[in-house]
Each structure stands twice: as structure tokens, then as C-alpha cells.
């Protein structure tokens with residue numbers, strides 16, 4: 134599903150991502166771990182097209198997206214969440230999703246002016262999609278609550294819903310469980326498993342090691358921009374290079 138070949142991203146003299154090659158299989162949970170500054174978010178920014186590689190290639194289902202614009206990569210089926218998601222605090226959960234969907238899919242102003250029927254149809258599509266993804270993430274009962282009034286874990290679910298609204302086949306989740314307590318982390322892990330059951334491919338960056346070890350099919354370990362290991366949770370746990378560089382202590 135995702136194939137990366139010799140991917141490098143330089144920021145000035147710094148190789149934030151340094152010659153990484155890796156393959157992630159479809160319909161699996163793939164995790165990326167590594168210390169702060171290892172290049173994890175930069176890796177996501179390259180896959181989603183927010184940054185362009187200095188060198189190397191990124192293939193999604195065989196299509197080379199290395200030089201593609203991020204909206205075209207999104208259209209190919211790559212969705213993402215960010216380390217911190219900005220939501221409209223004084224708007225309802227449902228309105229956040231409707232606006233989010235409109236921003237990602239709406240036609241230009243000119244289309245709207247000359248075709249009000251199209252506008253109404255698109256509004257209905259956004260409303261229906263918002264209700265659908267809200268149900269998927271288990272927040273139907275909170276549609277009319279203000280963002281300011283919901284919990285941190287519920288905000289994470291809204292961020293998932295925003296990403297799901299564009300119908301991705303590959304979902305990039307940047308630290309989806311950061312800032313939520315252990316009980317709630319389990320709920321988010323279950324939601325990711327549900328995505329897999331519905332045919333999605335998940336790629337996540339996460340610091341919560343017990344969560345990753347319990348749910349990932351494959352783990353890639355980054356350090357200083359380089360891939361230092363990859364394998365199943367059992368392989369990673371017993372890899373001396375990883376223990377030395379990262380898990381050590």
C-alpha cells in the first residue's frame with residue numbers, strides 16, 4: 134500500500150529524514166516510534182505532500198506521489214490527523230465536522246454562484262457525511278455539544294472523524310493518544326482496530342509503548358532521521374539496537 138524508497142528530507146544541513154526505505158502493508162496497523170526530533174512528523178509530512186522530498190520516492194498503491202500536490206494526494210486516499218488539532222471551540226461537534234468536510238471538498242465560489250442546486254446538494258452531502266463519521270467514532274450523542282465542553286479523548290475522536298470524512302484508505306495519525314489517560318487510550322485503540330475491520334490502513338506515530346506493542350502489526354523505529362529497526366512488536370522489543378538507542382533504561 135505504501136512504499137518508500139531512499140526517502141530523504143533536508144532542512145538546511147539537517148537530514149530530518151535520512152535515506153529511509155520501508156513498506157507498509159494494506160489493512161494493517163503500522164507504527165512509527167522514536168525519540169523527539171527523530172523525524173516522525175516529517176515522515177508524515179512527506180507522505181501527505183505537505184513537504185516535498187529532497188530525494189527518494191513515495192509510492193501509494195504503486196502511484197508515485199513524490200512530487201504530487203497535497204490535495205491530490207488526499208484525493209488518492211491519504212487522510213491525516215495532526216499532533217494538535219485545531220477545532221472551533223464555540224461551535225458544536227457536528228458543525229466542526231460539517232465545516233471540516235466543506236473545506237476539504239467544496240467547489241469554488243464561482244461554481245456555487247452559478248449553481249445553487251449544486252451548493253444545496255453539497256451541503257447535504259457534508260451533513261450526511263458528518264453524521265456518518267460521528268457515528269463511526271462513537272460520538273453521535275454529542276453532535277450538538279460545543280467543542281469547549283467535551284473531554285480530551287472526545288476531541289481526539291472528533292479529529293479522527295474529521296480525517297475519516299474524506300474517505301481515506303490510508304490514515305496517518307500523529308500521536309492520537311497524546312494527553313489522554315490509560316483507560317481512554319484503550320478506547321482509542323479499539324477505534325483504530327475498528328478502522329482496520331472496515332478496510333482502512335492505519336499508520337500511527339505514538340509514544341505510548343504499551344499501546345503500540347499491544348496493537349501494531351509492524352513497527353518502524355526512527356532515530357536522528359534514520360530507520361534503525363523494523364519488525365513486529367516482539368522483534369522490536371528484543372532488538373538490541375532499539376534497546377540501546379531508545380527503550381534502554
Ligand code: ADP
Pocket residue numbers: 144147149167168169170171172173174175176
Ligand atoms: P519528531 O516528530 O520525530 O519529533 P520532527 O519530524 O518533527 O521529529 O523533526 C525532525 C527534525 O527536523 C527536528 O530536528 C526538527 O527540528 C526538524 N524540523 C522539522 N520540521 C522542520 C521545518 N519545517 N524546518 C526546519 N527544521 C524542521
Ligand code: MG
Pocket residue numbers: 173174175216
Ligand atoms: Mg512529531
